[in-house]
Amino acid sequence: MKRIGLHKSPLFLKIIFVVSVAIIFFIGGITFKHITVLKKSSAYVSNSYEVNIELERLMSCIKDAETGQRGYLLSKDKKFLIPYQNSGSLIKKSHQRISELTSNSRTQQNNLKTLQYHINKRLNYLSKNLYLVQHEKYSEDELEYNLITGQKSMDSIRLRIEDMIITQKVLLKNRQKDYDSTMNYTPLLIYLTLIITLILITIAFVKMNRDLILLKNTIHTLTVEIEANKLSEIVGNFGSWKLDIETNTYTFSDNEYRLLGCEPQSFEASKEGFLKFIHPDDLEFVKESANNAVMNDSRVPFMYRVIRKDGEVRYFKDMGQVVSFASQNKTYIGTTRDITSEIDDKITTEERNRELESNNKELSAFNYIASHDLQEPLRKIETFISRLISKDHDNISTSGQQYIASIQKSANRMRVLIEDLLQFSRTNKAEKTFQLSNLNCLLDNAKQELAQTIEEKKAVLTSSVLPSLSIIPFQIQQLFINLIGNSLKYSKANEAPSISINYSIIVANEEEFLPDTYHEYHKITVEDNGIGFDQEYAKNIFVLFNRLHNKNEYQGTGIGLAICKKIVENHKGFIFAKGVLHEGSTFIIYLPVEQKQA
Missing domain, CATH: 1.10.287 (Helix Hairpins)
Incomplete structure (x- = not known):
């Protein structure tokens, strides 16, 4: 099963998505706050300009009232009183507007109260002078005093307004500085937001593009796999089916229909549709086995018979299991295999076994x-x-x-x-009962069996130390008897037989006769100085009743070496022969190092 990399895991992708959204929201929040600060700074600047304008308007209204009064005093023409009469409401309106604009400034509010005092004082003197002039109840000294006092009040008003304008200019300068500072960072934040957004969009695009390519490749692979699976079902003579446990709906593969002798998708996939093909004698068994498999998630296969559409009886074997998907839906998937040929082969094998048993009895x-x-x-x-x-x-x-x-x-x-x-x-x-036996003892027993012949021919036998192996003892002893007896039989007439038995452990790929593997073998060689044989007959000498020499020259039935070959095969080993004519022969035996009971 391939492991999903961290960068490809769904949890990692979800984390990246959440982090990306959080970053965008964070930068968006900072940008929004920055724009809010910028908007507030802009409002402060506008406020400062408006306060200055209102102060100048207030001063203008006071001047208009003073000018109107002066014109009336000089000309006694009441039309000069119109600016004076209108100035009261205008001054009040302007004063109220300034109060609203400077509501957040305690300094300006204090200045505005002082200004209100001087404005009231100035307007009182203007009103008093007009009253005295209009009723002609004044003296020159009193009028002059009122004018001088009013002028002083006007100077106080002008001075206070100038203070307020200067204060407002200082505020305006500071606010302008904050505004400029904010404006300097605004493009950077907007640019940073755009860059990060573009990066995230690019990453998302690259990821989606890769996922799309991966999806296309996956779809292609799945399509190939589906077609390969369909082909494998046809070649393997099996079908597949699915049962959605939640909805109780079935799905049959095309070859499931073919196994029943029907065209693919020729009838609706359902339990009832399949059961009508079951052999009547097996119907209840199939129902019970199928229900048990689905309810208990049993993976035990069960076999039954079906009657195909063409009337042919076939043997089927079913097996399945419950699988769960991410949606928590459970699906029971199963396979149906046609095992009719296996059943036929089994019947044939049983018949042949009976024949073999009969032959063995014979x-x-x-x-x-x-x-x-x-x-x-x-x-x-x-x-x-x-x-x-x-x-x-x-x-x-x-x-x-x-x-x-x-x-x-x-x-x-x-x-x-x-x-x-x-x-x-x-x-x-013979029963192949393996026992741990000492080969040296078995070799001594073989020598004792052949002692008379060895003495008659004055043969010399030498052997290296042999190991103890798990073998069939009497067969290995017979192997030694046959091989040594063969060397004695085919010895030279004018030369005493010399027989050498050697042992070693070898690896298969180091030997010319063995397969190219790394398995270890016990190697036992029986070498003599007899008449030998031509190497082209090396394989023939192990064939039953095969003889290389005339029966009048050398006694024998051609069975001894065939027995040797059978004994070695009983031990899962190999035996080979090497010969040189008139010089001698060597028989090589290979027995597996880890000999197991047959």
Whole structure:
């Protein structure tokens, strides 16, 4: 199963998305706050300009009132009183506007109160002078005093307004500085917001583009896999199906229909639609097994019979399991395999096994006959010939004596042949019970068995130390007897036999005869200085009844080496022969290091 990288995991992508949105909101919040500060700074600047304008308007209204009064005093023309009469409401309105504009400034509010006092004082003196002039109840000194006092009040008003304007200019300067500072950072923030937004959009685009490419490749791969799966179902002779447990709806693959002898998607996939093909004798079993598999998520396969659309009876085997997806929906997926050919093969195999069992019984009967019925008349023939030779040998003609000698020789060969056949049969049928045995002891037993021949031929046997192995003891002993006996039989007439038995552990790929693997083997070699053989016949000498020499030259039945080959095969090993004509032969045995019971 491939592991999903951290950068590809859904959790990581969700975290990146949340972080990106948080960054955008954070920068957006900073930008919004910055623009709010900028807007407030702009409002402060506008406020300062408006306060100055209102102060100048207030001063202008006071001047208009003073000018109107002065014109009336000089000309006694009441039309000059119009500016004076209108100035009261204008001054009040302007004063109220300034109060509103400077409501956040305690200094300006204090200045405005002082200004209000001087304005009221100035307007009172203007009103008093007009009253005195209009009713002609004034003296020159009193009028002059009022004018001088009013002028002083006007100077106080002018001075106070100038203070307020200067204060407002200072505020305006500071606010202008804040405004300029804010304006300097605003493009940077906007640019930074745009850059980050573009980066995030670019990353999102690249990621979506990669995901789109990956999606296309995945869709292509899935399409290929689906087609390959359809092909594998046809080749493997099986079908697949799905059951949505939540909605109880089925889906059949195309080959599921073909297994039933129908065209793909020729009927609606459903439990009822499939059950109508089940063999009546298996219907209840299939219903019970299917319900148990779905309810208990059983993965135990069950076998049943179906009757195809064409009427042919086939054997099916079903198996499935419940799988859960991210949506928490559970689906039971299963496969249906046509095992009719397997059932037929099983039946055929059982029939052949019965035939083999019958043949084995016949072989056992043959062994019994060979060991009893055939040997009994043979023993009688040998007995009568022996008596004939001992009692009537001199009374028989020369040609008769030759015939009797031939009969005796043939009887001996027949006895050896029967014994070798029995030995080969026992090698094939013997129980393969492995025991940990010392090969040196088995070799000594083989030498003891062949002691008379070894002494007659004055043979010299040498061997290295052999290990203890898990083997079939009597078979390995028979292997040594046959190989040493073969070397003694095919020794040179004028040279004492020299037989060398050696042992080593080798690796398969180091040997010319073995497969190219790293398995270890016990290597046992039996080497002699006999008559040898041509290497082209190396494989033939292990074939049953195969002989390289005439039976009149060397005695033998051609079964001994076949027995050797069978014994080695019983031990999962290999045996090979190497020979040089007139120089000698070598038999090489390879037994696996980890020998297991067959």
